[in-house]
Amino acid sequence: MAISFQDYGLRAIFTGQAGFAGFTNYTNVLTDASFWPVMLRTVLVTGAMVIGTIGIGMAVSQLLTRLGVVMRTVVSVVLVLAWAMPNVASSLVWQWLFQPFYGVLNWLITQLGVFGDHTQDNWASSPGQALTIVLSLVIWQAVPFVALTLYAAQSQIAPEYYEAGALDGASAWAMYRSITLPALVPTLLLVTILSVIWDFNVFNQIWLLTKGGPEDTTLTLGIWTFVKSFVSNAYGQGAAIAVISTLILGALTSYYIRRLVRSGEEDL
Template sequence: MSMVHAKHRTVPSVPPDSSAPRKVRRGRRPSALPYALLVPALLVLALVVGYPLVRLGVISTQGYGLRALFTGRPESVGAANYQELWLNPALVSTLVRTLVFAGSLAAGTLLIGLAVAHLMAAVGPRMRTAVTLSLISAWAMPNVASTLVWQWLFQPTYGVVNWLLTAVGIGDYQQHSWFSDPNEAFAVIWLLVVWQAVPFVALTLYAGISQIPREYYEAAACDGANALQRLRVITFPCLRPILLLVGILSVIWDFNVFNQIWLLTGGGPGDATTTIGIWSFQRAFAAQDYGQGAAIAIASVLLLMTMTGYYVRRLIRAGEAL
């Protein structure tokens, strides 16, 4: 038998005929459906957010007091309300107090929420379910109702906290008023706001931690990294976008805290817990100067938009770096 070896010939490629007609592919026109689906949401935002902001800006340029409230004919004063706000000696102290208050609340919420999220990732399914149900129960409680419960807990005569501290022998806390001292009033409000905000942050961060591959931690443990090093090298970089997002939301929420402060202290003692929101309310409704209150509110909106824009830019850059 003889073996026949086939010879492979290289077939030269034939260049396309330039005279042949070519089919030109045209890009598909972008569909208008996504934009049409956004229209209802934009209309709702324009109605719920846009109109009140525009109306607030108009009132801030008017001398809107009790007389204008009854007659419906306010006097236009231009930028006089903003000039008065700028020259007000209480502006700097109130602004600093608000920034410190919001910053401490956001920092405490993120730290405690991150600790609870790590706890949920470390425990078993049953304990994780119990912690989740506890967080959701605290989160679902109405804001005003939880503030009134907190007020009862720290009530001087019949408060549970005073009774418990006295019973365990820490000190004599009978008839002790937590809201007469600025530091103690701030601490009680801080505890309340953080208690209400931790569930959202903890559940969000736990969802992010659960998406980090376990192999990363196993490899770090094999290299001798301790828990703090694994947190710094693995957890924080992977959770950076989520941390920035919940940080933005926490700053916005904490900057606008009103119910808790007003129901517990009313901005007191003195003005120790008076933030921008409380100050605007006091000027508008206690002093009956709605134009000045609107000017304070517009100034706080602009400040918050500036801060939020900075964090949004960082959030976008963190997302691009991943």
């Protein structure tokens, strides 16, 4: 944080001395023509990642409740392995899957013979496709945590509620809406806040797959911080962007903590 108030550039790295800049770095960042487009893009990309993660995670957790012991164990192990995979390694696997000429996905689409020859299709060169591969990778990595957490919460719901609903003739959807969802609200709020924090700060996956391109389609605050600091050598401005991101996430976290405290007071 101290660097955000200093005139810290390439010269400061060699001399070890950086002058005090006050709020100049923050002013430069906030008045930069790229700031608000990057901020809006970060919010939209984060929202898409969170919605996809929570939606698929809820579906997978519901699936786990309907599987037998053996299949549930197998699926749970697969989810844990996917979640435990380092994001750098998974990003490299994603590069290989979507690689032109040798990519598995391009080969598979071409073999289907429905969409023509896509062996030379470079997903990272198209804004829509680049965003698709980034979103799919992040969501794929995040779904296991959400699914297993929601499944654990759902397994704590007393079966008597479902038995009473069945006796009343309620459908599966009605019981899910009136019994399961209300019980999952605290856990859903928790995993949503955590997903927002993680997805807002996504860096490795975007940098390794697209480096913020093409046409700045995947240029988020995390990528912009890196570019400002280590490409433009404006370390003070990069630190200012990081502080602004932390303040935004701090506000979201404080909202969750207030909700948690209020719910605890109501229980008392």
